[in-house]
Amino acid sequence: MDKNNIFDEKEHGAVIADDFCEIERQPDPCTIIIFGASGDLTHRKLIPALYNLFCNKRLPDHYCIVGASRTEMDDSAFRSKMHQRLTDAGADLKAWDEFEACLYYQVVSYDNPSSYKLLSSRLADLDLKHQTGGNRVINLAIPPSLYATVSLELGRVGLAAEDMQKGQWARLVVEKPFGYDLRSARKLNAVIHEGFQEHQVFRIDHYMAKQTVQNIQVLRFANAIFEPLWNRNYIDYVRINASEDLGIEDRAGYYEQSGILRDMFQNHMMELLALVAAEPPSLFEADMVRDKKAELFRNLRPFSLEDTSLVLGQYEGGVVGGKRVPGYREEAGVDPHSLTPTYALMRVFIDNWRWQGVPFYITSGKRLKRKVTRIDIQFKAIPHSMFRQVLGGSIGTNRLIIGVYPQETIFINFQSMKPGPRFCLRTAGLHFSFNKGQEGTKLEAYEKALLDALIGDQTLFWRQDGLELCWSFLDPVLDSCEVCDNRFKNLHPYPAGSLGPQTALDILPLGSWPEKPL
Secondary structure: OOOOOOOOOOOOOOOOOHHHHHOOOOOOOEEEEEEOOOOHHHHHHHHHHHHHHHHOOOOOOOEEEEEEEOOOOOHHHHHHHHHHHHHHOOOOOOOHHHHHOOEEEEEOOOOOHHHHHHHHHHHHHHHHHHOOOOOEEEEEOOOHHHHHHHHHHHHHOOOOOOEOOOOEOEEEEEOOOOOOOHHHHHHHHHHHOOOOOHHHEEEOOOOOOOHHHHHHHHHHHOOOOOHHHOOOOOEEEEEEEEEOOOOOOOOHHHHHHHHHHHHHHHHHHHHHHHHHHOOOOOOOOHHHHHHHHHHHHHOEOOOOOOOOOEEEEEEEOEEEOOEEEOOHHHOOOOOOOOOOOOEEEEEEOEOOOOOOOOOEEEEEEOOEOOOEEEEEEEEOOOOOOOOHHHHOOOOOOOEEEEEEEOOOEEEEEEEEEEOOOOOEEEEEEEEEEOOOOOOOOOOOHHHHHHHHHHHOOOOOOEOHHHHHHHHHHHHHHHHHHHHOOOOOOOEEEEEOOEOOOHHHHHHOOOOOOOOOOO
């Protein structure tokens, strides 16, 4: 032990062996099929993630990757295109030659049954060549309007079939959005279940695969100093924020149909809320974790649209990062009279014993001052100050801040005595950086999500009941917002590069948005 360091981590049992943390079940041999292989998601996220998993020896010993889309291309052209995308991204391509030997392409017309028969025949040949045992991970990196069509055809041609006696499996990875509302989500689930059973469906939410997001559960349930205070007796409010400085870029067609509530709240923000507020499961196992999330969603208090529980906004022209940017209605492809919201504040209450009366302020928006994802846990003021005669005024309250982006950190402030002749207090802090001292392999969000799909772990994926419960909560809000006579009046403008609409800032508790980064 270092004599100059009174706390030695190994001596106090604070370090777990790095070798243990690197242990993970090796995925079974399988074929990975990517529908929409010529699209943006494939070359920006999926192929880079799979390549990194390969470089870190996390893919199966026997595998192959088959891209499928309508674009006319052969294996060689597909490999060349993916190589160029990785080159443009600055990837280290030292292992590319070995990786591309297992990379293939098949033209598929999504609504043509014969295309799926050709794909099935090609997959059978590749199963034999690469000894993948007939196991399949099928990723739908396609427009949501095609999910039903593709999943039905996969079932009809037998690509959704499993043989439990032989240990042969098939898994379907579905990207968000999962429906447009409750009715469409239920319809989509019913169609998918015609070919795939629920245990085969992996509804991906890359927010959940961020390791700093997963760390919220560890913070709560692996530390005795937090969980006893994690309730209405000690917490004043919770602020969950995911702001972006970017606009809609080239997604006008999608965003005009979705808006901020469908794009962010139905999935990402509800998941963050569940991590912060759900009850602890008895075991960290997929269905037990998702049971607790579903229980929380059932306890959400229905919205009262007559009060100030919801504020919607839309960005106007402004300055972001020193550059002049257009307003939402000036973006390419956007209706110049559009009433689509790009910002939302929701004040949510959870009607259960732990959280009764505690407000959760959930905010997200486009073209804000900076890109920040963080959770603020604001503790209540001390019930009695014995220092009031000496100090006068009030004493600052404690706050726990969980930073997800750009700072992957945990910070908690507390009061301490200030050195000097007078008895004064100062606010001090304890700071933990998630990546400091990290020696193991850090997985990016899509790498973690794809790896979990390969090993069959659904913990970080949406289950049907949780998904439908979230839509049930949001549907009345969406219906009222989209059909009310005063939509224009209830859509509050805000300048690009600001913190959001002034109406929302007036509702948020004072000090809930510090100007300085952690």
